[in-house]
Amino acid sequence: MTKTGFVYHPDFLKHNTGVGHPECPERLIHVIKKIRDSELGDLLINLDFEPATRDIIKLVHPENYIDKVQHSCKEGLHYLDSDTVVCLESYKIALLAVGGIIEACKNVSSGKLTNAFCAVRPPGHHAEPLRSMGFCLFSNIAIAARWLQKNTDVERVCIIDWDVHHGNGSQAAFREDPSVLYISVHQHPLYPGTGLGGEIGEGEGEGFTLNIPLPAGSNDMDYQRVFDEYIVPAVRKFKPDFLLVSAGFDAHASDPLASMNVTESGFKMMTEYVKVLASDLCDNRLVSVLEGGYNLEVLSSSVHDHIQSLIK
Numbered sequence: 001m002t003k004t005g006f007v008y009h010p011d012f013l014k015h016n017t018g019v020g021h022p023e024c025p026e027r028l029i030h031v032i033k034k035i036r037d038s039e040l041g042d043l044l045i046n047l048d049f050e051p052a053t054r055d056i057i058k059l060v061h062p063e064n065y066i067d068k069v070q071h072s073c074k075e076g077l078h079y080l081d082s083d084t085v086v087c088l089e090s091y092k093i094a095l096l097a098v099g100g101i102i103e104a105c106k107n108v109s110s111g112k113l114t115n116a117f118c119a120v121r122p123p124g125h126h127a128e129p130l131r132s133m134g135f136c137l138f139s140n141i142a143i144a145a146r147w148l149q150k151n152t153d154v155e156r157v158c159i160i161d162w163d164v165h166h167g168n169g170s171q172a173a174f175r176e177d178p179s180v181l182y183i184s185v186h187q188h189p190l191y192p193g194t195g196l197g198g199e200i201g202e203g204e205g206e207g208f209t210l211n212i213p214l215p216a217g218s219n220d221m222d223y224q225r226v227f228d229e230y231i232v233p234a235v236r237k238f239k240p241d242f243l244l245v246s247a248g249f250d251a252h253a254s255d256p257l258a259s260m261n262v263t264e265s266g267f268k269m270m271t272e273y274v275k276v277l278a279s280d281l282c283d284n285r286l287v288s289v290l291e292g293g294y295n296l297e298v299l300s301s302s303v304h305d306h307i308q309s310l311i312k
């Protein structure tokens with residue numbers, strides 16, 4: 001039987017981004033209500049976790065960047081960069097988000113759990129080693145990949161990022177690293193503007209970054225084609241020990257920040273693909289981490305359907 005872990009902490013709601021910001025606490029309030037009201041509430045295994053230590057964050061970010069985020073949050077509610085808002089609590093909550101993802105990775109890598117979903121905020125895939133960006137403070141999933149490599153038998157990690165925006169931060173962390181395959185399918189042109197097909201990694205990492213930019217209006221069938229033609233063959237060739245998913249749900253047709261036409265069924269289909277890959281290549285080991293998704297209704301139904309597929 002599949003044992004699916006679930007990472008959530010009410011403190012994630014204390015990351016206050018001010019009035020009218022799309023990356024708001026209500027996102028998680030809706031997700032949690034949808035899940036707890038559904039059949040999934042009793043099936044998921046809730047994980048307890050602590051904030052990540054500075055040493056864990058240092059797997060990707062240098063000490064002076066961590067200091068900068070910490071000190072900046074002490075100033076209270078303000079913009080850290082043109083998009084990313086922090087408040088007094090944000091530093092601690094960003095550490096807690098990473099801590100939750102690490103706990104999921106610990107349990108899945110040891111086989112205690114089959115897979116896990118992490119309902120965290122702030123998101124992570126835009127945060128580069130040296131700068132915050134796009135609502136993200138720390139590069140959550142990149143830190144998780146590094147943690148797995150350092151603390152478990154996992155050597156080769158594949159990150160599949162289907163958030164509608166390109167994960168420039170995750171890409172930057174592994175640009176020259178052949179031990180982490182970073183794959184992103186995203187709308188282009190769109191924020192942050194990176195993620196062209198020619199960005200394939202550099203030096204030893206050349207060939208270990210795969211970007212699949214898609215035009216606005218792409219739908220479930222287009223995403224299915226991308227999985228069949230590009231993502232599945234690349235992952236099978238790489239043979240990862242562990243799969244991480246940057247699960248954004250902002251490619252949904254009703255999302256206010258992008259212009260794709262994906263439906264809940266599309267996210268279910270993508271979940272099935274990554275589950276099969278994890279089963280065939282990684283002993284099922286898969287951890288999925290929430291990134292974007294800004295229409296509260298369809299975010300919660302998409303997350304529900306994603307988890308329903310994970311748990312099956």
Ligand SMILES: [Zn+2]
Pocket residue numbers: 163164165248250291292293
């Ligand atoms: Zn996004």
